[in-house]
Amino acid sequence: MAEIKMNPSVNRLVGDMPKVGIRPTIDGRLGGVRESLEEQTMNMAKAVAEFISQNVRHANGLPVECVIADTTIGGVAEAAQCAEKFRREGVGVSITVTPCWCYGAETMDMDPLIPKAVWGFNGTERPGAVYLAAVLAGHTQKGLPAFSIYGRDVQDAGDTSIPEDVQEKLLRFVRAGLAVATMRGKSYLAMGGTSMGIAGSIVDPSLLEAYFGMRSESVDMSEFVRRLEENIYDPEEFEQAMAWVKANCPEGKDYNPPGKQQSRAEKDRAWEISVKMALIARDLMVGNPKLADLGYGEEALGHNAIAAGFQGQRQWTDHFPNGDFMEAILNSSFDWTGIRQPYIVATENDFLNGLSMLMGHLLTGTAQIFADVRTYWSPESVKRVTGYELTGRAEGGILHLINSGPAALDGTGQQSLNGQPAMKPFWEITPDEVEKCLQATTWHAGMLEYFRGGGWSTRFRTRGGMPVTMCRLNLVKGLGPALQIAEGWTVDLPDEVHTILDERTNPTWPTTWFVPNITGSGPFRDVYTVMNNWGANHGAISYGHIGADLITLASILRIPVYMHNVPEEKIFRPSAWAAFGANEPMGADFRACANFGPLYGKY
Numbered sequence: 001m002a003e004i005k006m007n008p009s010v011n012r013l014v015g016d017m018p019k020v021g022i023r024p025t026i027d028g029r030l031g032g033v034r035e036s037l038e039e040q041t042m043n044m045a046k047a048v049a050e051f052i053s054q055n056v057r058h059a060n061g062l063p064v065e066c067v068i069a070d071t072t073i074g075g076v077a078e079a080a081q082c083a084e085k086f087r088r089e090g091v092g093v094s095i096t097v098t099p100c101w102c103y104g105a106e107t108m109d110m111d112p113l114i115p116k117a118v119w120g121f122n123g124t125e126r127p128g129a130v131y132l133a134a135v136l137a138g139h140t141q142k143g144l145p146a147f148s149i150y151g152r153d154v155q156d157a158g159d160t161s162i163p164e165d166v167q168e169k170l171l172r173f174v175r176a177g178l179a180v181a182t183m184r185g186k187s188y189l190a191m192g193g194t195s196m197g198i199a200g201s202i203v204d205p206s207l208l209e210a211y212f213g214m215r216s217e218s219v220d221m222s223e224f225v226r227r228l229e230e231n232i233y234d235p236e237e238f239e240q241a242m243a244w245v246k247a248n249c250p251e252g253k254d255y256n257p258p259g260k261q262q263s264r265a266e267k268d269r270a271w272e273i274s275v276k277m278a279l280i281a282r283d284l285m286v287g288n289p290k291l292a293d294l295g296y297g298e299e300a301l302g303h304n305a306i307a308a309g310f311q312g313q314r315q316w317t318d319h320f321p322n323g324d325f326m327e328a329i330l331n332s333s334f335d336w337t338g339i340r341q342p343y344i345v346a347t348e349n350d351f352l353n354g355l356s357m358l359m360g361h362l363l364t365g366t367a368q369i370f371a372d373v374r375t376y377w378s379p380e381s382v383k384r385v386t387g388y389e390l391t392g393r394a395e396g397g398i399l400h401l402i403n404s405g406p407a408a409l410d411g412t413g414q415q416s417l418n419g420q421p422a423m424k425p426f427w428e429i430t431p432d433e434v435e436k437c438l439q440a441t442t443w444h445a446g447m448l449e450y451f452r453g454g455g456w457s458t459r460f461r462t463r464g465g466m467p468v469t470m471c472r473l474n475l476v477k478g479l480g481p482a483l484q485i486a487e488g489w490t491v492d493l494p495d496e497v498h499t500i501l502d503e504r505t506n507p508t509w510p511t512t513w514f515v516p517n518i519t520g521s522g523p524f525r526d527v528y529t530v531m532n533n534w535g536a537n538h539g540a541i542s543y544g545h546i547g548a549d550l551i552t553l554a555s556i557l558r559i560p561v562y563m564h565n566v567p568e569e570k571i572f573r574p575s576a577w578a579a580f581g582a583n584e585p586m587g588a589d590f591r592a593c594a595n596f597g598p599l600y601g602k603y
Contacts, residue, residue, distance in 0.1 A: 004431035005338035009061030012286045012341070014304045017058050018092025018181035019065045020174060022049050023082055023109060025102040025131070028074025037100050037126065041072050043160055044097045044121065048170065051162055056174055059365045060341045061427040064178065067091055076106045083111065092181025093174060095119065096135070099157065100126035104135040110144065113184075113213075113599065115177035115556045117147035119166060125157040136575045145574035145596060147173050147552075172572050176553035179362035180599070182306070184213035188351055189285055189303045192221040192311025195348035200536055201311065203351045204475065210598035211481055211557050212355065217303040221316050224280055232299055233279040234290040237336075241275045244336035249325075252442030252459055255508055262454050267445060270454045274325035278335075281310065281326050285343060307358045309349035313450075322446050322455030323347075328406030331357075333367045333426040334434045341426050342367040342410075347403060352473045352481075353538040360471065360542030363549045365425030367408035369462075369541035371401035371512060373470075376531035377501065385504075388497045393489050393515045397527040401470075401512040401541065402505060406458045411510060411541070412440040413463030413490065421463040421490075423543035444508035461502075462512035464492030469546045470514065473559070474535035480603055483554045484563035485547045486530055488516035512541065517565050524565045533563060548572060558593040562586070 011017055024045035027033050049066035056064045067089045069082035086094070094109045099121035109116045116139070120132025132150055139146040149170065151163045162170070188208055195201045205216035227233060254261050262270070283291060287302025310316075310323045317323075329335050330343040344361055346354030347370050357368040378397045379390045390398065413421035414436035415429055424433075446455040470486045491513045493501070502511050516530045523533040547566035554561050555573040571585060573592075580595065581588035597603075 004334070004434050006427070007338045007340040009341075009427060011060055011062060013186055013306060015185055016090045017060075017062055017065075018178055019067050019090055020049075020052055020178070021082075021086045021089070021091035021094045022066055022068045023094060023096040024069060024072045025096055025098040025107040026072040026074050027100050027102055034074060038072060040099050040157065041097070044099060045069075047160055047162060048095060048097055048119070051167065051170065052174055055171060056178070057365060057425070057427070058178065058182070059362045061365070061425070064174070073102075073107045075103060079107050079109075083109070092184070093177035095170070095173070097121075098131055099123060099128045100131065101128075102131045102135070104131065104138045108135050108138055108144075112144060115173070115180050116144070117149055117170075117173045117177075119149040119170070121155065122151040122153065123155050123157050140576040140579060143596060145576045145592075147572065148575040149173070169572055172549055172552050175363050175549055176556055179359060179553050180556050182362055183358070185215075186306035187215040187217040187304050188354065189305035189308035190216070190218040190311075190349050190351065191224070191281060191284060191308055192316065192349055193218075195311045195313050195350070198348055198350060198537070199475070200350035200352040200538065201309065201348055203349070206603055207475065207481060210601050210603040211559060213600045214306070217305060219284060221311060223284070224277060224316075227280045227299075228273065228276055232291065232294070232296050233276055233283065234288065234294075237290070238276060238279060241279065241336045242272065245271060245275060248438045249441075249443050252444045254445040256445060256448050260448055262445060262448070266454060270321040270456060273321045274456055277321075277323060278326040278329050281308065281345065282330060282343060284308070307344040307346070307354045309346035309351050309354050311349040313348060317451045317453055317455070320453040322451040322453065322457070324406045324446065324455055324457045325443070327370070328409060328458045331367055331370065331406065331408035332437075333408070333410050333429055334437075339426050339429050339431070339434060342408060344368065346370060347406070347538075350538050352475060352536070353540055356471050356473045356540035359550060359553055360469070360540055360546065363546055363553065364542055364544060365427075366423045366543045367410035369401070369407040369411040369512060371403045371407055371539055371541060372537055373399060373531065373534050373539045374402045374505065375400040376528050378528065382497070382501070386497045386500045388494065392491070394491045394493070394513070396515070396518060398491060399514045399516070399527065399531055400501065401514050401539065402502075402509050407510045407512070409437045409441050409458070409460070411462050411512060412437045412460045413466050414440050421466045423466070447506055447508060450506070457508040458510050459508050460510045461498060462490050462510070464490050464513065466490040466543060467545045468514065468541050468543055469550070470516070470539045470541045471550055472534065472536055472539050480598075481559045483550065483559050483561045484533075484535055485550055485561060485566065486516040486524075486563075487545045487547045487565055488514055491515050514541070519565050523563045555589065555593075556599065558596055558598050560590040560593045562590075
């Protein structure tokens with residue numbers, strides 16, 4: 001295998017990466033009070049900025065920059081000066097910090113589009129917590145929800161450390177806030193239209209605009225035909241990609257009946273078209289300056305798409321090779337260019353699942369698995385079909401996540417973290433881990449009963465033992481978007497058991513055996529009930545238990561979460577949510593989201 005290089009972290013999209021703004025607020029009374037607090041207040045801001053810079057990266061691997069107000073903020077004039085600096089610097093997330101009383105409505109952040117949090121120092125020498133309560137009341141009264149960060153334990157005035165519980169809330173808020181700011185102004189690119197009547201692929205521009213601040217872009221799939229026939233792609237990169245595919249993408253068994261299999265020449269042609277489709281889809285998303293050199297200046301620009309979807313079935317796949325290779329390799333953290341940030345491309349142009357994948361990616365920096373939530377296998381059914389008795393995490397049954405299309409090759413679980421299977425941000429992946437992911441994947445001729453035009457489908461089995469979170473954004477008439485979340489684990493099955501279960505469906509597709517964490521009540525009463533309450537045929541699977549981060553992100557976007565198994569103590573929403581029913585947080589979430597409405601305007 002040729003040497004695998006690590007590509008540098010770059011911003012592939014138009015627009016600078018959002019920064020985190022730190023607002024040190026202070027008691028404005030000169031003549032003793034303000035002067036005594038200047039150093040402590042500014043040091044608090046500097047400590048937060050340093051902590052964030054050291055612990056958070058953008059999903060593209062670039063460092064997160066923090067901007068601190070030029071002065072402490074004692075009143076409205078300094079608040080305005082800070083707001084102007086933040087505007088110039090491209091701040092997308094705001095954190096106000098203070099150890100003392102300040103003038104609430106005069107010092108607060110009034111930008112309605114910037115996610116905001118306030119850390120009020122829990123100390124007895126000065127009433128930082130009193131300001132926290134007062135300014136949050138102002139945020140709530142003015143309809144500008146903010147997150148409350150208040151340490152559990154009292155600190156001494158001279159203590160410059162950030163307590164662990166405060167650190168956890170800072171990180172959760174910043175990750176979610178940066179995701180919101182990063183999506184704003186970007187595009188979802190629909191490559192094609194509605195696939196096989198799947199409601200999630202009926203792209204809703206109003207939802208993208210009102211809730212995500214995103215544009216809806218679309219191209220007909222005939223654009224792929226034009227670029228294929230007119231050679232609108234980088235020919236040198238195509239040759240490089242083909243050589244890489246031949247060296248790294250081994251073909252597996254052709255499961256088509258012998259009399260209906262394509263010829264070798266047809267399969268080779270399908271490889272070439274599949275690779276060209278990957279180049280074309282990427283160029284459509286983010287552009288490619290090489291196209292300008294070839295005389296295609298307009299095509300070189302792309303659509304500034306942070307996420308995309310490819311319709312494929314059926315109008316494309318009834319005639320052309322399927323998009324499986326294109327989607328699998330773009331969604332992965334590596335290709336012929338080396339290790340790089342994944343692209344987010346939804347199978348069947350399911351933009352709701354694409355947005356779910358995008359949220360997971362922006363929160364973690366990792367590749368995402370797109371999968372059908374295909375089958376619940378009860379312990380009794382597994383025993384009947386295979387003779388095997390499920391044990392351990394799987395003893396209550398398993399969900400078969402398998403997609404009529406691809407999943408990121410990171411989903412093999414061949415990367416490792418602390419000796420355990422993992423899916424890591426691309427900047428942490430090693431060349432050896434890339435090789436293992438590729439070696440764990442075989443490519444099979446597409447099943448012609450599904451894909452009349454042929455193509456190549458991925459096959460792998462996800463390693464068990466990975467903490468993962470499955471989520472899905474659904475659209476409900478009269479309600480709008482609503483999110484569901486299921487944290488759980490991937491599990492291993494004995495080879496012979498996996499084979500029997502896997503080959504009952506299409507064996508050319510990647511499989512993940514998933515067990516959600518069961519709470520014993522509601523939709524998480526048991527594994528069957530999770531499957532029975534899943535809101536669509538698809539799910540987005542992200543590495544790690546990130547349900548709490550997803551809940552925080554959803555609250556900023558004013559999207560209610562109607563099903564989750566996240567421990568209550570980890571849930572972090574704006575303080576105003578308590579006013580809508582503190583004893584019933586899920587119902588309060590619905591009422592608060594309806595009251596404040598979508599972040600970017602009426603839906």
